[in-house]
Ligand code: AMP
């Protein structure tokens with residue numbers, strides 16, 4: 151039996167970074183970039199007007215004011231998306247729109263609010279001065295050709311999608327999302343579309359595990375329910391090892407005579423690195439590796455399986471993709487009510503928590519009974535952590551809180 155901190159360390163030490171692939175721009179959301187992304191163009195790609203107004207020579211209007219307006223000839227109109235044809239000379243101006251290229255000869259744009267048009271738009275009266283060079287964004291001012299605009303390791307969120315689009319990176323190099331193969335074990339377990347007969351239960355774990363794996367940014371492959379039979383287990387775990395990056399099992403890891411998962415793992419050449427954790431819920435949690443493949447044998451009790459996956463498997467799935475933050479965020483919390491446990495194992499207690507003053511949260515135990523109560527979990531958004539040696543934890547005690555993000 152090992153401590154939880156050691157279990158987490160062993161899992162992460164044995165987790166390798168996955169290979170990379172290329173995905174289309176809009177599929178890249180949520181992936182981690184596998185390479186630095188460089189711009190293929192200057193941004194702006196030309197000297198660009200940042201205001202609607204007139205492009206002109208700043209020297210011409212140095213003395214302009216309401217009482218002494220300067221009148222210039224308007225020689226051209228330049229909407230955004232067009233290319234100016236005429237060079238602006240002394241005493242001349244071109245009407246220009248935001249985003250349009252500044253014409254040759256002009257060094258300044260005066261905004262339309264500081265002007266008045268004359269004689270049907272052929273002339274403009276400038277009513278105020280503006281600094282030479284104003285209202286122009288210069289070529290390459292934001293980004294120059296070949297400049298790195300996103301770093302390898304960045305997770306693609308909406309702004310990164312915008313940047314990828316801006317630099318023409320329509321094929322995006324990313325770390326592959328690991329394929330998690332999910333297996334539910336137990337001769338009593340039936341698929342959700344069936345009404346359980348006497349002695350049977352529905353497979354809830356297989357589905358919640360797949361949902362959790364998806365939330366952890368994995369792809370999932372459902373390998374089905376396997377009865378408590380050594381040959382059947384060997385076959386399906388073997389299939390998982392052949393076709394997936396991570397194999398995740400529910401049940402069959404306790405000490406009973408029908409708990410055959412560990413034997414099957416060993417027989418298939420999986421090196422079992424631990425099979426018991428001094429934690430609650432979820433003591434009989436098994437972890438092994440075969441080459442780069444990871445195998446998690448999670449306990450059958452739904453709450454144990456959920457907690458084990460969030461605290462051990464999720465960090466591994468995220469590390470495989472080079473994600474920076476692999477663990478859930480933590481906070482400090484105080485308990486709303488007294489809490490008791492029989493000492494011996496560090497406990498992760500599903501709780502409903504709300505943020506309070508100065509970053510301290512308040513937590514309310516969701517009241518699961520033993521580790522079987524799946525329904526209580528639906529109220530939980532966090533786990534508060536009770537140290538192994540604690541017995542009576544009075545209301546108001548400050549504890550560590552794990553926030554189940556994206557839950
Ligand atoms: P086990 O770890 O196989 O001894 O299972 C422990 C408990 O979890 C038993 O009550 C099982 O019936 C239950 N259980 C096992 N697998 C599942 C599953 N896929 N969905 C829901 N409950 C399960």
Ligand code: MG
Pocket residue numbers: 335336337401402450
């Ligand atoms: Mg079982």
